[in-house]
Amino acid sequence: MAGSNNEHLATAVKSSSLLTQQQLNDAEQYSHNKKVALTKAIKELGFADAITISRVVAEYFGMEAVDLNEIEIEKDILDLVSRDMARRYKIIPIDRRDETLVVAMEDPLNIYTLDNLRHLLKRNIEAVVADGDDIASSIEHYYGMGEETVSRMLEEISSGDITFVQDDGREQSLKEEEQEEEVAEEAPVIKLVSRIIVEAFRNRASDIHIEPLGKRFRIRYRIDGVCREVPAPPRRLQASVLSRIKIMSKMDIAEKRLPQDGRILMNVMGRQIDLRVSALPSNHGESIVLRILDKESLLLGLSELGFSSEDQRKYEELIQLPHGVLLITGPTGSGKTTTLYACLNFINRPDRKIITVEDPIEYMLAGINQVQVNENIGLSFGAVLRSVLRQAPNVIMVGEIRDLDTADIAINASLTGHLVFSTLHTNDAPSAVTRLIDQGVKPFLVASSLQSVMAQRLVRKICDNCAEPYEPKDYELETVNLTREDIKDGDLKKGVGCKMCNQTGYKGRIGIYELMLVSEDIQKMIYKKVSSTEIRKVARQQGMKTLREDGLLKIMSGITTLEEVIRITQQDVD
Numbered sequence: 315m316a317g318s319n320n321e322h323l324a325t326a327v328k329s330s331s332l333l334t335q336q337q338l339n340d341a342e343q344y345s346h347n348k349k350v351a352l353t354k355a356i357k358e359l360g361f362a363d364a365i366t367i368s369r370v371v372a373e374y375f376g377m378e379a380v381d382l383n384e385i386e387i388e389k390d391i392l393d394l395v396s397r398d399m400a401r402r403y404k405i406i407p408i409d410r411r412d413e414t415l416v417v418a419m420e421d422p423l424n425i426y427t428l429d430n431l432r433h434l435l436k437r438n439i440e441a442v443v444a445d446g447d448d449i450a451s452s453i454e455h456y457y458g459m460g461e462e463t464v465s466r467m468l469e470e471i472s473s474g475d476i477t478f479v480q481d482d483g484r485e486q487s488l489k490e491e492e493q494e495e496e497v498a499e500e501a502p503v504i505k506l507v508s509r510i511i512v513e514a515f516r517n518r519a520s521d522i523h524i525e526p527l528g529k530r531f532r533i534r535y536r537i538d539g540v541c542r543e544v545p546a547p548p549r550r551l552q553a554s555v556l557s558r559i560k561i562m563s564k565m566d567i568a569e570k571r572l573p574q575d576g577r578i579l580m581n582v583m584g585r586q587i588d589l590r591v592s593a594l595p596s597n598h599g600e601s602i603v604l605r606i607l608d609k610e611s612l613l614l615g616l617s618e619l620g621f622s623s624e625d626q627r628k629y630e631e632l633i634q635l636p637h638g639v640l641l642i643t644g645p646t647g648s649g650k651t652t653t654l655y656a657c658l659n660f661i662n663r664p665d666r667k668i669i670t671v672e673d674p675i676e677y678m679l680a681g682i683n684q685v686q687v688n689e690n691i692g693l694s695f696g697a698v699l700r701s702v703l704r705q706a707p708n709v710i711m712v713g714e715i716r717d718l719d720t721a722d723i724a725i726n727a728s729l730t731g732h733l734v735f736s737t738l739h740t741n742d743a744p745s746a747v748t749r750l751i752d753q754g755v756k757p758f759l760v761a762s763s764l765q766s767v768m769a770q771r772l773v774r775k776i777c778d779n780c781a782e783p784y785e786p787k788d789y790e791l792e793t794v795n796l797t798r799e800d801i802k803d804g805d806l807k808k809g810v811g812c813k814m815c816n817q818t819g820y821k822g823r824i825g826i827y828e829l830m831l832v833s834e835d836i837q838k839m840i841y842k843k844v845s846s847t848e849i850r851k852v853a854r855q856q857g858m859k860t861l862r863e864d865g866l867l868k869i870m871s872g873i874t875t876l877e878e879v880i881r882i883t884q885q886d887v888d
C-alpha cells in the first residue's frame with residue numbers, strides 16, 4: 315500500500331492497537347526514508363508479520379483477510395486472469411463464487427483496479443486482503459515464465475526498474491540501452507535478461523546459473539546455498555541471452571572457445587548491485603554464472619551471525635586486540651566476508667583508522683577507507699598493502715591472503731602494531747597454519763603474529779512458518795554420535811515445506827563456527843612445524859568446538875536440522 319493509502323493503513327493500525335505510537339512513528343519515518351510502503355516498513359522493522367497486518371486492515375474495512383501461503387489455488391481459477399493482468403494490477407484470483415471472482419489484493423480501497431477488473435473480466439469482483447509480497451510471490455509461483463508468456467513478460471520491465479552504471483559512474487537507463495542497439499529485435503532480449511537479474515535479486519539469490527543443456531536452456535538461482543531451477547525462456551533465445559550478458563559485462567562477444575570474466579554494475583529497485591560474471595565454454599555452448607553482490611545490503615552484527623555466547627565473548631575480546639592476525643577460513647560462499655564486515659562494524663569508532671583491501675568491495679561501510687584491487691593495472695593486494703601501511707591505519711582488512719607476498723606484508727604489518735583481518739581457503743581452523751607455511755611464510759612469523767583462526771560454514775535455517783517438532787531417526791543420531799538420551803532436552807524441529815520457503819522447509823542461513831585460539835602450546839607446535847592434525851587435538855583439549863559440535867548446538871535449539879549439519883560437515887568426523 316503505497317502513496318495515500320499509507321494514511322488509511324495508519325488509521326487501521328491505530329484503531330487496532332497493533333503498534334504503540336512510537337512504533338508507528340518509527341515505521342512512518344522508515345517508510346519515508348527508505349521510500350517503501352508502510353506495510354513493508356512495519357514488517358522490516360519486525361513490529362508485526364504480514365498476515366497480522368493484513369488482518370488488521372481487513373477488519374478495519376470490514377473485509378476478509380487471507381494468507382496466500384496457506385491456500386492452494388485451482389488452475390481453472392488462475393486461468394480466468396492472465397499473468398499480465400495479475401502483475402499489472404498486483405492481484406491474484408483465489409476463488410469463484412457463482413459469477414463473482416474473488417481476488418486477493420493489498421489495497422482494499424483501490425476502486426480503480428476493481429472497476430478495471432470488472433470491465434476486463436466481465437464479471438463481479440470481490441476483494442480480499444493479502445500481503446503484497448505474498449501476492450507477488452504467488453504470481454511467480456502459479457504463472458511462471460513459460461514460452462507462451464515470454465512475449466507478454468518482456469513488456470513488463472519499465473525503464474525505471476533498472477539502470478546500469480558505466481565505468482565513469484554515469485547511470486544509463488534500460489531505455490537508453492535499447493536505443494543504443496543497432497538491431498531493433500534485440501530490445502526484447504535486453505528486457506528478458508534484466509528481468510532474470512531482477513527476479514534473482516527479489517528471491518535473495520547469491521548466484522544466477524545460465525546453462526545450455528542441448529535440448530533445453532536452464533536457469534537456476536542459488537538461494538540459501540542451494541541451486542533451484544526456475545522457469546526459463548525457450549531455447550531459441552539461448553544465443554541472444556548469452557550474447558546480451560557478455561555485452562553487459564564487457565566480454566569479447568566473438569570469443570566462445572576460452573573462459574572469460576566480466577563485471578556488471580547496476581541499480582536494481584533502488585539498490586546498487588555488482589555482478590561478477592564468468593563464462594565457461596561447454597559442450598552445448600557457454601555456461602554463464604553471475605554472482606550477485608549487494609553493495610547496500612544490511613550488515614549483520616556479531617550477535618546475529620550465529621555465534622554461541624561463549625564464542626561470541628571470546629571473539630569480541632580478540633577483535634579488540636591492538637595487533638595480531640585474525641584469520642577466517644572456509645570455502646567460497648561460506649560467509650567469510652560477511653563475518654569480516656561484522657567485525658569491522660563492531661570496532662569501527664572515530665578514534666580508529668580502518669582500511670580494507672578487497673576484490674571486490676562487497677559492501678559499503680561508513681567511516682572506513684575501502685580500496686578495490688585491480689590486477690589489470692598492477693594494483694594487486696601486495697601493491698595496495700605497501701601503500702596502506704604508509705596511511706598509518708590501526709586496523710587493516712585484507713580480502714584474501716592469496717600468495718606469499720600478501721601473507722608476508724600482512725604478517726609484518728601485525729608485528730609492527732596493526733590488527734590484521736583476512737581470509738584463507740581451508741577446510742578447518744588448524745589447517746590455516748599449514749597453508750601459510752606452505753605458501754612460504756616462516757613458521758616463527760606465523761607463531762608470533764597469529765592470534766586466532768576461525769573456520770566457518772553456513773547452514774540453512776528451519777522455516778519459521780512451517781517448523782514442526784521432529785523426532786530424528788536412529789541412523790541420523792548414529793552419524794553424529796548422539797543417543798536419545800543426549801537429545802531428550804533439545805528442541806528439535808523440521809520444516810515441512812510451505813510457499814514461504816518454496817516447499818524446502820528452510821529459509822535463510824546462519825553460521826556454524828570453529829574458533830581456535832593460538833595459545834602458547836600451539837605457538838610452540840607451529841615453531842616445530844607440527845601437523846595440523848596434532849594442532850587440532852591440542853586445540854580441542856583447550857576448548858575448541860568443531861564445526862559439527864557447534865552445528866549440534868543449533869540443532870538442539872531448533873535453528874537447523876540434523877540433515878543439514880550432516881550435509882555441511884561431512885568431513886568433520888572427530
